[in-house]
Amino acid sequence: AQSVTQLDSQVPVFEEAPVELRCNYSSSVSVYLFWYVQYPNQGLQLLLKYLSGSTLVKGINGFEAEFNKSQTSFHLRKPSVHISDTAEYFCAVSEGGTSYGKLTFGQGTILTVHP
Amino acid sequence: DADVTQTPRNRITKTGKRIMLECSQTKGHDRMYWYRQDPGLGLRLIYYSFDVKDINKGEISDGYSVSRQAQAKFSLSLESAIPNQTALYFCATSDSPGQGSYEQYFGPGTRLTVT
Numbered sequence: 001a002q003s004v005t006q007l008d009s010q011v012p013v014f015e016e017a018p019v020e021l022r023c024n025y026s027s028s029v030s031v032y033l034f035w036y037v038q039y040p041n042q043g044l045q046l047l048l049k050y051l052s053g054s055t056l057v058k059g060i061n062g063f064e065a066e067f068n069k070s071q072t073s074f075h076l077r078k079p080s081v082h083i084s085d086t087a088e089y090f091c092a093v094s095e096g097g098t099s100y101g102k103l104t105f106g107q108g109t110i111l112t113v114h115p
Numbered sequence: 116d117a118d119v120t121q122t123p124r125n126r127i128t129k130t131g132k133r134i135m136l137e138c139s140q141t142k143g144h145d146r147m148y149w150y151r152q153d154p155g156l157g158l159r160l161i162y163y164s165f166d167v168k169d170i171n172k173g174e175i176s177d178g179y180s181v182s183r184q185a186q187a188k189f190s191l192s193l194e195s196a197i198p199n200q201t202a203l204y205f206c207a208t209s210d211s212p213g214q215g216s217y218e219q220y221f222g223p224g225t226r227l228t229v230t
Contacts, residue, residue, distance in 0.1 A: 006157075009155065032217060036221075043119075043205060043221035043224055044158075044205070044207075044219075044221040045221075046218045046219075049217060049218065051217055090157055090158065094217075097212060098212045098213075099212075101146055101148075101209065101212075102160055102173065103148075103150075103158075103160065103219060104160075104174075105158040105159070106157050107155055107156060107157045108155070108157050
């Protein structure tokens with residue numbers, strides 16, 4: 001069984017400041033890792049994913065994440081946030097390879113960007 | 116037009132009533148999923164289907180049933196609704212391993228309130 005823990009339920013930050021949203025996972029098998037964003041009253045949109053290869057993954061809207069296998073982490077970062085980044089962010093994990101499909105989500109982190 | 120649509124978008128129903136939530140997709144994906152979102156809990160998988168003849172229980176299937184009427188349609192039913200099924204419900208689709216992006220595409224959600 002897999003599990004995902006997002007270490008911060010809420011992260012307030014000022015505009016143009018850097019931000020890191022933390023995610024740890026546990027799994028006994030190889031995994032694929034994802035970050036999704038949910039804007040108010042909308043569905044989820046994929047920000048980025050790690051399947052294999054380079055551990056630094058770049059996504060949309062200037063976000064990036066680093067896969068750290070030894071620490072079982074997949075933290076999301078952005079060097080300079082905008083007001084429009086205010087949203088809820090979800091880390092998710094799936095078994096890799098042909099077992100891909102079911103996502104296990106973390107509890108979510110609400111990012112609030114203040115002017 | 117949206118790739119994944121859900122109907123209704125909002126529904127208020129009474130305890131004990133049967134209710135069906137519908138999901139349609141135009142992405143041509145074989146795989147479809149139903150999740151529910153509760154504040155502070157993230158999204159949890161209710162049921163998933165890897166093709167028309169394949170239905171599987173997810174993490175929290177008790178009190179729910181599903182029907183996969185066609186590749187493009189996947190319905191979720193609450194046989195006898197109870198208040199703790201009040202939540203935001205999402206349908207999602209994905210392609211099969213090795214065929215594409217390993218991204219799940221989410222519908223806009225159905226907000227269900229059981230009184």
